Amino acid sequence: MNAEIYYFSGSGNSLAVARDLAAKRMGKLISIPSLMNKDHILPDADVIGIVFPVYYASLGQSGIPLIVERFIGKLENIGSRYLFAVCTHGGAAGATIENLSRSIHARGGQLAGGFTVKMSNPYSVGEKLRYLFLHKALEANIQADNEKQRELFAHWKKKLELIDSYIEARKTGTFETRSAGGKFILAPFLAMQTAAALSRYRKLSKMPGHSLEDLIPFADRSFRTDERCNGCGICARVCPVHNIELVDTRPVWQQACETCNACFQWCPTQAIHGEIVEFEKRYHHPDVKLSDMLME
Ligand SMILES: Cc1cc2nc3c(=O)[nH]c(=O)nc-3n(C[C@H](O)[C@H](O)[C@H](O)COP(=O)(O)O)c2cc1C
Ligand code: SF4
Ligand code: SF4
Numbered sequence: 001m002n003a004e005i006y007y008f009s010g011s012g013n014s015l016a017v018a019r020d021l022a023a024k025r026m027g028k029l030i031s032i033p034s035l036m037n038k039d040h041i042l043p044d045a046d047v048i049g050i051v052f053p054v055y056y057a058s059l060g061q062s063g064i065p066l067i068v069e070r071f072i073g074k075l076e077n078i079g080s081r082y083l084f085a086v087c088t089h090g091g092a093a094g095a096t097i098e099n100l101s102r103s104i105h106a107r108g109g110q111l112a113g114g115f116t117v118k119m120s121n122p123y124s125v126g127e128k129l130r131y132l133f134l135h136k137a138l139e140a141n142i143q144a145d146n147e148k149q150r151e152l153f154a155h156w157k158k159k160l161e162l163i164d165s166y167i168e169a170r171k172t173g174t175f176e177t178r179s180a181g182g183k184f185i186l187a188p189f190l191a192m193q194t195a196a197a198l199s200r201y202r203k204l205s206k207m208p209g210h211s212l213e214d215l216i217p218f219a220d221r222s223f224r225t226d227e228r229c230n231g232c233g234i235c236a237r238v239c240p241v242h243n244i245e246l247v248d249t250r251p252v253w254q255q256a257c258e259t260c261n262a263c264f265q266w267c268p269t270q271a272i273h274g275e276i277v278e279f280e281k282r283y284h285h286p287d288v289k290l291s292d293m294l295m296e
Helices: 013-025 066-074 096-106 125-134 142-168 180-205 212-222 234-238 262-266
Strands: 003-007 028-031 047-053 082-089 111-118 244-247 250-253
Touching: 003 013, 013 028, 013 047, 013 082, 013 142, 047 066, 066 096, 066 212, 082 096, 082 142, 096 111, 111 142, 180 212, 234 244, 234 262
Parallel strands: 003 028, 003 047, 047 082, 082 111
Antiparallel strands: 244 250
């Protein structure tokens, strides 16, 4: 086996990136959620890639999704492997790669390189403020942002070549992370954003007095459906952690959420709403199909 590419993905960006890397390296594509019932995960290839979306780096968190942290915690026997990581993001990857390197080191491994890839266009601060204070509608669909999206995808294809030659040469030492100066300048803003996020998530999860990490699984308490829900059950089948049960053909969230937004993004009738996705554009990667995302 040449390579194993482990991935986690909600709207398909990280899956598309992982798929490109697996094709380049003639590697095996392995879904991280599909392994989470195992106590230990023993990679089989010499080259190991980990691909995932950045979560909450802009709110002063590690940037690593909870499920990916749990995955790293199960990795065994990685000391002799060539490990690299790629995280997809919306413009604020922060110190995610650096934090991942630390987590891998704690498992006895060494991250040879870590790369960030901007893949989505979140709402700008201006758009959010216009929505909040002037009640202007938010643009509902990122697919309308086609030009910007095409640029991001084209940029990724170029970067794929660079990463591929980096791996081919077994290089080490590239860690795309926030600079020391950036960390210093951003520290007060991150502290403010973290405090605001904590208060928001305490409200969303209806639980006071916990850390953001503890609140994330409960943030699904803000999800709800409207009359467009036809009971198809796709939300339950696409959820990477089986956090949705269908009760009388309606989804009921079980408070073990990863906040990946797959249910929201892949619902065919756009029936899912809630404060947690208030600022999320409806989007999934155009080259990823629903069938690629289903958990069975
Ligand atoms: C819960 C959540 C938190 C996120 N936090 C960040 C962030 O801190 N910084 C950032 O640049 N993008 C952030 N994003 C955007 C994702 O990293 C980005 O859209 C990514 O490409 C999604 O990958 P996926 O389609 O594989 O799920 C966040 C997305 C979600 C759902
Ligand atoms: S995917 Fe959408 S329409 Fe289907 S059951 Fe879930 S919420 Fe309802
Ligand atoms: S409930 Fe929705 S947001 Fe939460 S983990 Fe499942 S698919 Fe992702």
